[in-house]
Amino acid sequence: MPLDLYNTLTRTKERFAPFHPDRVGLYVCGPTVYDWAHLGNARPVVVFDVLYRLLRQLYPEPQWKVVYVRNITDVDDKIIAAAQAQGESIESVTARTTQAYHEDMAALNALPPDIEPRATAHIAQMQSLIARLMDSEHAYEAEGHVLFHVPSMADYGQLSRRNRDELIAGARVEVAPYKRDPADFVLWKPSTPEQPGWDSPWGRGRPGWHIECSAMSEAHLGETFDIHGGGLDLIFPHHENEIAQSRCAHGGAPLARVWMHNGFLSVNGEKMSKSLGNFLTVRELLAETPGEALRLTLLSAHYRQPLDFTRDGLRQSRQALDRWYTALRGVSDIAAASSPVPFDVLAALEDDLNTPMAISHLHELASALNKAETVGQKAEAKGALLAAGAALGVLAQSPEQWFQGSSGDRPGGAEESAAIEAQIAARQAARKARDFAAADAIRQALAGKGIVLEDGPSGTTWRREA
Ligand code: AMP
Numbered sequence: 001m002p003l004d005l006y007n008t009l010t011r012t013k014e015r016f017a018p019f020h021p022d023r024v025g026l027y028v029c030g031p032t033v034y035d036w037a038h039l040g041n042a043r044p045v046v047v048f049d050v051l052y053r054l055l056r057q058l059y060p061e062p063q064w065k066v067v068y069v070r071n072i073t074d075v076d077d078k079i080i081a082a083a084q085a086q087g088e089s090i091e092s093v094t095a096r097t098t099q100a101y102h103e104d105m106a107a108l109n110a111l112p113p114d115i116e117p118r119a120t121a122h123i124a125q126m127q128s129l130i131a132r133l134m135d136s137e138h139a140y141e142a143e144g145h146v147l148f149h150v151p152s153m154a155d156y157g158q159l160s161r162r163n164r165d166e167l168i169a170g171a172r173v174e175v176a177p178y179k180r181d182p183a184d185f186v187l188w189k190p191s192t193p194e195q196p197g198w199d200s201p202w203g204r205g206r207p208g209w210h211i212e213c214s215a216m217s218e219a220h221l222g223e224t225f226d227i228h229g230g231g232l233d234l235i236f237p238h239h240e241n242e243i244a245q246s247r248c249a250h251g252g253a254p255l256a257r258v259w260m261h262n263g264f265l266s267v268n269g270e271k272m273s274k275s276l277g278n279f280l281t282v283r284e285l286l287a288e289t290p291g292e293a294l295r296l297t298l299l300s301a302h303y304r305q306p307l308d309f310t311r312d313g314l315r316q317s318r319q320a321l322d323r324w325y326t327a328l329r330g331v332s333d334i335a336a337a338s339s340p341v342p343f344d345v346l347a348a349l350e351d352d353l354n355t356p357m358a359i360s361h362l363h364e365l366a367s368a369l370n371k372a373e374t375v376g377q378k379a380e381a382k383g384a385l386l387a388a389g390a391a392l393g394v395l396a397q398s399p400e401q402w403f404q405g406s407s408g409d410r411p412g413g414a415e416e417s418a419a420i421e422a423q424i425a426a427r428q429a430a431r432k433a434r435d436f437a438a439a440d441a442i443r444q445a446l447a448g449k450g451i452v453l454e455d456g457p458s459g460t461t462w463r464r465e466a
């Protein structure tokens with residue numbers, strides 16, 4: 001079946017065809033590591049993780065290699081400011097934040113990218129790119145800065161489709177007397193002795209933000225690759241400027257063929273963002289909610305649509321997972337038949353990642369599993385539901401783990417589980433000693449904490465009350 005993706009560059013849904021005969025390249029702009037990720041930051045990660053899973057399904061190894069690159073921006077003025085404010089070294093801020101980011105995204109079942117380049121490890125590539133732009137007169141030096149000269153590119157602005165006034169308004173943050181044109185943007189800027197900096201032909205300095213992604217995508221995916229993604233806010237100026245730098249350095253060759261942008265996650269209709277202060281970090285949400293429920297919530301709207309985050313939406317996702325895991329728990333003793341991604345689910349995802357449609361099919365697959373009668377039917381239906389779940393990156397744990405909520409997503413979850421197990425053992429011992437009052441007291445104490453014990457032929461299991 002064909003894959004159709006909406007291309008921001010052409011504003012149309014297009015049939016996808018890989019640029020290279022044996023590999024598919026995907027580049028997604030990654031985090032600036034100075035603070036914990038909020039749930040809005042997780043939306044592109046989860047959306048493009050579904051795309052990555054789909055591409056790997058459609059272009060399997062060994063004939064194909066899907067190469068997913070997601071960078072880490074570890075040099076940026078926000079990082080410098082955070083390090084200063086916290087009295088911490090820049091290296092410590094970036095290392096600590098990168099580690100937290102990895103943990104948070106793993107808890108959302110996001111697969112790690114194939115390559116995760118760090119900006120500070122690609123300074124030489126950035127300088128090489130800037131030098132080529134200088135040589136071809138697309139860039140100029142002024143007061144220790146190197147700037148990209150926007151009027152030097154005849155077709156600048158194709159991605160954002162902004163007119164000249166909008167371009168200037170958008171670049172206003174960088175208006176400086178040394179700019180030849182108000183729309184020009186920084187490729188390299190000078191550093192004071194206290195600021196991080198690298199020697200360069202233009203003096204000791206550090207890169208602008210946009211050049212980082214042009215250099216890292218060139219280094220790991222070549223001049224032209226298949227898909228470039230990120231949030232809607234990156235279309236201008238970030239992606240527009242990436243295109244300008246890369247195309248002008250590469251004799252006009254396109255940077256990415258398909259540009260994909262996710263819509264915003266909002267809270268009460270406002271974009272979730274650090275500056276508005278209306279954000280919830282992934283970390284704090286994980287303390288109270290399983291990662292799969294957060295992930296499913298992020299996939300509950302089509303990725304190009306806005307998604308308003310509510311507790312009610314989160315509860316619905318949790319209930320959907322409860323339902324699917326209940327169906328799976330009913331067939332714990334039956335091995336799943338190996339299954340491809342069910343047709344309807346694949347077709348939904350191939351239609352520009354229609355995840356809400358895919359989720360509705362998962363409900364149907366769970367119903368089918370509940371209705372299955374013979375062992376063979378159950379094995380097939382279980383396999384189909386699990387394969388569909390894997391395409392969305394959910395149903396990755398056992399039903400036991402899900403109902404106990406101790407999959408490791410919850411900080412302290414493992415310790416809490418161990419404590420509950422100890423209580424169950426104590427109750428067992430009390431029952432053995434025929435001290436039923438004591439055994440009952442333990443059961444009731446756990447019930448008071450929302451822990452339900454279920455006695456079965458093979459012992460006692462526990463789950464959290466829904
Ligand atoms: P930032 O740290 O602001 O550069 O954002 C990292 C990624 O998260 C970028 O791809 C942004 O477009 C994306 N992003 C930031 N805020 C939101 C939001 N509220 N909803 C969806 N995506 C967002």
Ligand code: ZN
Pocket residue numbers: 028029030213238242
């Ligand atoms: Zn980027």
